[in-house]
Amino acid sequence: MLQLLDAWLKGAVLEIQEYVRLQSAAIRGMFSRPFYFHDVVEQFDQIGIGSLTVVLLTGFFTGAVLALQTGITLDQFGARPFVGRLISASMVKELGPVLTGLMLAGRIGSGIAAELGSMVVTDQINALRALGTDPIRKLVVPRVLAGLFMAPVLTVISSTVGIIGGWLIAVFQLRVASSVYWTSVIDGLYLDDAWMGIIKPFCLGYVIVTIGCHVGLRTKGGTQGVGRATTNAVVASSVAVIAVDFFVTRLLITLLY
Amino acid sequence: MGVETSGTATLARPDTQDQPVVVVDNVSLAFDDKVVLKDVSFTLLPGHTKVILGASGSGKSTILKLILGLWKPDGGAITVNGHRVDRMNELELMQMRADVGMVFQEGALFDSLTVAENVGFKLYEETDMPGEQIEARVQEVLGFVGLAEFIGRMPSELSGGQRRRVAIARAIAAKPRILLYDEATTGLDPITAISVDEEMIKLRDLESVSSIIVTHQLRDAFFVATHEAGRRQDGYDIVPADAQKCDEAEFIMLKEGLISFEGNAAELRASTDPYLKSFLS
16 A cells, blocks of 8 residues: 555656656747747647637637526626626636636647657657657647647637627627627726736646646557547646636736735 | 758767777666666677667667667766767757667658658758758658659558658668667568668668667568678669678677677577577577
8 A cells, every 4th residue: 555655656746847847848948949930830820720619619608608697697686787797707807718728628738648649659759859859849849839829819719709699698688788788898897807817828828738748748558548648638737727727816816906 | 962961060970980989888777677778788880780689678679769868878888979978968969869860660750741851851950951952862862762752642651661761761861870770670571671671781881871770580680781782883782791791790689688699690690599599590
């Protein structure tokens, strides 16, 4: 029993050590040569444009269902006209960042882990190194940059589409006047909320991509290992999204409000 | 092969032809309790061939990964072109690898890139050579391995033997002076394996490339060790080598992490060691 615990603890410490090493190498790679600009552009396209559809759909239906649900509750207090305020605050501060993060964890985290994992098990990573190319600079840095900068963009899009989804339900289902809805949306938002809605996805994008890269590059055991790595990446990055969201929210509330 | 690579920082190469290009000196490696290599020592002279034989799991491929700096040994010293590989940081390793090429088991081609992009990868990514020169070099090396017409194909569209030959073309595109072959003919049919063997011989004899060949395919190992390539007006000839040339190819037998035999092809065949005899039979 003690031996098992010892092995588990050693394994956990090793994983953390390797994760920190990967991050420091990636950060170093962002600010030194060689810099693979072409790969960065490619990853911005794959992670940003490639995730647009799923983020648009998620944002739209989340805003719409939020309007439906809160409309009923607000009716009990005669506060139906305030539905816009509730939707804008919820989408911008919390649901937009978290749901976009979860969607990216599913789509990007798994994709990165599977791609890098299969490169590991087929010796392509070793081949890269043998050809004099640093896999961190060539594969990890472009993905981390794309995750860092595209997650906030996607989150803003998701939150906007969510508010539009809420507007459609408010106007056509709840019979709230369009002008009342939009006035309420603007009344419910403060500059600090917008900061929160932009800062959080930076952190979430970074965490999702670095976990995907770390798990992918530590893949062992052939195609089964790639499958395991993909599952682990999705589970770990999804949990990390929720946990990081909590801690960053806590920090931002202290700093901004 | 007259195109010079440019833009990649490289470590200085030794001046004299007699100095070994690779020195493995008392190298040991263990993973937890499992000893993989124990006090392994050998040298590789310029233009010579070292064939490492051994059963699966005997540490053959590990030696190549240590020489290339992909792994670090627990003890001992590894020197490539006079520089200590085991003490290098990642940046120095990248520079050292400019003069070392490796052909991996199964080829390890980048499956999302075409044959041309695979072969020219190092030149495109790590040098500032102009695009037209890279394309010319890619065509040249693909012609050298007899695959010029496959330049636009994806690796998945190639046969096993073609993939190995593309891997050889990729390894030699930047004109390294040392080539490491990791089971380059394993899993290939005899005719295709001979064509890969001939590429190794051509590189050694026509391009003066020093090579370390890891294999358990004895037929291929003996073929490379006992044949040589000579230029003809319209190409090249692969013919049986004379005794002096045969001596330039040395065999090493690894057994449980230790070197159990070192010598040329004739000495290996004449050995009375029961393990070697069972391996050769």
